Amino acid sequence: MTVQVLKRRFTVEEYYRMGEAGILRPDDRVELLEGEVVEMSPIGPEHASCVTGIDQLLQQRLGDRAVVRVQSPVRLGPRSEPQPDLALARPPAASYAKRHPAPSDLFLVIEVADTTLETDREVKLPLYARARVEEVWLVDLEGQAVEVHRRPVRGAYQDVRRVARGGRLELVSLAGGSLTVEEVLGIS
Numbered sequence: 716m717t718v719q720v721l722k723r724r725f726t727v728e729e730y731y732r733m734g735e736a737g738i739l740r741p742d743d744r745v746e747l748l749e750g751e752v753v754e755m756s757p758i759g760p761e762h763a764s765c766v767t768g769i770d771q772l773l774q775q776r777l778g779d780r781a782v783v784r785v786q787s788p789v790r791l792g793p794r795s796e797p798q799p800d801l802a803l804a805r806p807p808a809a810s811y812a813k814r815h816p817a818p819s820d821l822f823l824v825i826e827v828a829d830t831t832l833e834t835d836r837e838v839k840l841p842l843y844a845r846a847r848v849e850e851v852w853l854v855d856l857e858g859q860a861v862e863v864h865r866r867p868v869r870g871a872y873q874d875v876r877r878v879a880r881g882g883r884l885e886l887v888s889l890a891g892g893s894l895t896v897e898e899v900l901g902i903s
Contacts, residue, residue, distance in 0.1 A: 724750025727796050748842060750794040761856055762829050766800045768901040769825060769854075772894060773803065780889055781822055782808045788815045789824065791846035797839060800854075801825040803889070818846040822888035829856040836862075845870040850887055854899060861896055 725733070730747045733739045744755040758766075766785060773783045781803040788796045789804075796815065803822040804811065810820070824843055826835045835853055843851050844867040851872070853862040860879045864872035865887065878884055878896050886892030 722751070724794060725752065726750070726793050727790060730796065746788070746798045747794065747796045748838060755798070756831050759829060762800075762827055765827050765854060765856060765899075765901050769801055769827075769899055772898055773801070776892060776894070777803070777886075777889060779806055780892075782806050782811070782816075784811075784816070789821060789848075790815045790817050791842055791848075795842055795846070797842065799824045799839075800827040803886075818843075818848045821848050823850045823852065823886060824848050825852045825854060827854040827856065832857070840864060840872065841870055843867070844872050852884065852899075856900070859896075859900060861899055 725747065727747060730752065733752070734741070739745060739752070744757070745752050746755055747753070770783055770785050773781070777783070782805070784802045784804055786798055786800055787802070788798050789802050790796050802816065802824050804816040804820045805822065826839060828835045832853070832855055840851060840853065844864070847867050849865065849867065851864040853864065855862060860877050861884055862875065862877050863884065865874040866872060880896050880900070882896045884894050884896065884899065886894075
């Protein structure tokens, strides 16, 4: 006999009500992915250092051309609100005072992975592609490279390339913006 387990998937609104009711505490490290409340991995020092370094670089290079959001939610649809490590959103920042950025607001999403590479690749990237986020970078700390994912079509990125140390990363949506892989990875 086969037993079917029924799962209750939540909407973003229900997810927020869980927070208001105290079911989810402010210090809980969770995100909503396809209606499931998913616990996030702890942030280690190398991961934190990389995110901080990328944040500083983007702030310096882009100024007011983009809003740099660090570990803040993006709303992908009614059942998904991940918290990427970094996201570049269209200005002005005040646009996000009453709502989180939607895919059409995003220039770029960056996920930094040390222990979460496969989860980011197998779970989060398809979510971003289905939501039509135009560009996602997956920073592979262990592999010392950045995977660049572009052109989402039917839930998958059509243009995927891995850029190792010595390579350059172009910010396609922000003409003239680029970073080296060394700058993104930081000192390692």
